[in-house]
Amino acid sequence: MTTSAALTVRVVTSLEEFKGLACEWERLLRTVPGHSFFVTWEWLYYWAKHYLRGNQLKILFVFDDRKRLIGIAPFYLRMTSVYGLISVRELRLLGSETVCSSYLDFIVNEQHKPAVLRGLYEYLFGEARKTWDVLTLSELAAESSTLDLWNELFDEAGKVGEVVGTSCCPVIRLPGDVDTYHAGLGRNRRYTLQRKTKCLQRAGRMEYARITSPREIDAAFESLVSLHQRRWGTRANGGVFADDVSRRFHREVVQVLSERGRVSLDLLTLDGRPIAAIYGFVYGETYYFYLPGFDPTAVPKASPGLLLLHHRIEQAIREGMTTVDLLQGAQPYKLEWSTGRQSLVTVRYYNRHARAVALKLGEGVKQAIKILVR
Incomplete structure (x- = not known):
């Protein structure tokens, strides 16, 4: 036409x-x-x-x-x-x-x-x-x-x-270095993060891992699915991965995008066992925080999901990102971390x-x- x-x-x-x-x-x-x-x-x-x-x-x-x-x-x-x-x-x-x-x-x-x-x-x-x-x-x-x-x-x-x-999508505008980011958090939040980190360290050996390799991505994805469903599977909607179609879609997307360096699966482990995970995308100068998962029974006072998000923000700064986009949803934790919102x-x-x-x-x-x- x-x-x-x-x-x-x-x-x-x-x-x-x-x-x-x-x-x-x-x-x-x-x-x-x-x-x-x-x-x-x-x-x-x-x-x-x-x-x-x-x-x-x-x-x-x-x-x-x-x-x-x-x-x-x-x-x-x-x-x-x-x-x-x-x-x-x-x-x-x-x-x-x-x-x-x-x-x-x-x-x-x-x-x-x-x-x-x-x-x-x-x-x-x-x-x-x-x-x-x-x-x-x-x-x-x-x-x-x-x-x-x-x-x-x-x-x-x-x-x-x-x-x-x-x-709306809460967003975090990133400074050029981690020290400036830490200074902007304020004394109370810095103290809270330090206290939660020490709490988790007392419980065992804590480690952060970022998985981007196509060879390792499948195992990390299964950890994410397990953690996400453990947290949200009992809700009315059953969580994101409650149906086979969603699992197949995300599994294929993760594999394809890992080959292009556009996906990141971040894990927080305690004594080698994943207790929190974040599924996100790296595109241009933006890190898209797409989906979290965590074990609600694993040292809840340490808030492992919160610690992993903080770590991922630091990594985004070190990688030269200018924005962490927390994507749709005005959940309190997103609003607390964000520096602005996009409608x-x-x-x-x-x-x-x-x-x-x-x-x-x-x-x-x-x-x-x-x-x-x-």
Whole structure:
């Protein structure tokens, strides 16, 4: 399909085709400063491989008049129901369910973004208008220019869009050296960390280990799974690794990313036995703190999970990272460690279809009428 701006949109609908696009994807990402780990080809391809199931891949590749790739809209189409009666076709960003991806977005640099977004808009409401009912852009950074540009296009056409969710990611802005970081912790926190460290040392031989080698990563991952489930497995949701699909997804992601130096599994052991673990990603100048696990029965007064997080922050500073991103969730321990927060927004847009009206009727009759009238 060719848009009015002489842009061409190509639709990728198969995993096999998606698999072959890794190089093009990465080449385009290199032109987008500040993008997050969660829009990398590896994360989204393996998410699609394990979680797409009966849903349909709908990745939109945008090319300019010289056939150069300048934008990607990584969508998939899923069916959702309204009151169990009416099926609604919802376009969503890949990675936006189950795995807590953050900072999802279109992949396009700022220079090309206005033209690319207009091209995508024209395609979705032109050639593709009969194929979807609702478009949900999940977990975008609140400061992303995508939101303003996309909303302008909808306002210009008199169409309906709304914010349906917000969340935040506490972050730690790192100084250039560990001494400065320690000074910034304050006397009380430094004393608490020293006291907990001595408590754990009295219990046995404590050691920190960082596992990045593909040969060792599987064993470390199993330690993480065991520790995470030991802490959260009794909760209502059963923990992240309660189902086989999640285990397979993360196991494969960890193995693939270890070969590229993008994953880090950190362990705290007591007398050789892992008692705390952190699963994180290293990308650009950011360390992403993705998932912790710890044994709640192992010297709880020493807070081994807290000690391991402190150690991992120190390591990030030594590795030249500028940010530790604690990712989604305003848990008290994250807020205590953070020096700032980054807001995420989820926005929903409606097509002019009866199915979209049915969805909106569940949320407000007035807005539903606006969809039909405009």
